[in-house]
């Protein structure tokens with residue numbers, strides 16, 4: 001069954017601890033953590049201190065999405081801060097293989113991400129080395145955007161490729177996920193659906209329950 005990964009980018013940071021407890025109590029297993037550097041994307045979010053701090057009191061799987069230039073420079077620090085998986089953007093790496101090799105030094109899941117304008121061919125040479133591909137459903141940088149429907153074709157293509165090649169990488173779709181489009185997202189082959197606004201706007205417990213219901217019914 002597919003998994004919901006709430007993105008803390010949309011959390012209320014004055015109540016972050018409580019909100020994480022609510023997620024955990026609601027059955028959330030994967031927490032999506034968006035790191036932005038103001039260079040690869042226009043916005044800046046947060047970094048290691050926040051991750052290190054929430055790690056102390058949180059048993060969820062930390063799915064760290066690095067929207068930063070040359071992430072190879074910071075892999076060790078994010079591992080030490082508590083990442084369970086790290087996703088880097090192919091567009092942000094001058095040497096993708098070197099970045100994968102660096103990630104493979106640690107006991108983490110290794111993932112590559114593609115922006116809406118980047119084709120699946122950019123990750124093709126690495127599919128047999130990685131644990132996950134993150135397909136951006138919106139331009140990276142901000143929560144609350146609308147899913148670009150064509151990005152689902154890449155999810156479908158990646159699903160087809162893994163069957164064809166006998167590979168087992170997971171497919172994550174990030175951006176614009178809501179109650180209405182989640183079934184379609186899963187039907188295209190998504191294993192992990194990231195949701196920021198759809199989880200944190202309004203009642204978190206109810207939102208998670210509703211989204212998990214959609215997943216269970218898909």
Ligand code: DX5
Nearest residue numbers: 140141143144175176196197
């Ligand atoms: C966007 C981030 C997403 C974002 C999703 O750059 O990578 O994870 O938080 O937010 P929503 O679900 O609001 O589109």
Ligand code: ZN
Nearest residue numbers: 034065174194
């Ligand atoms: Zn993300």
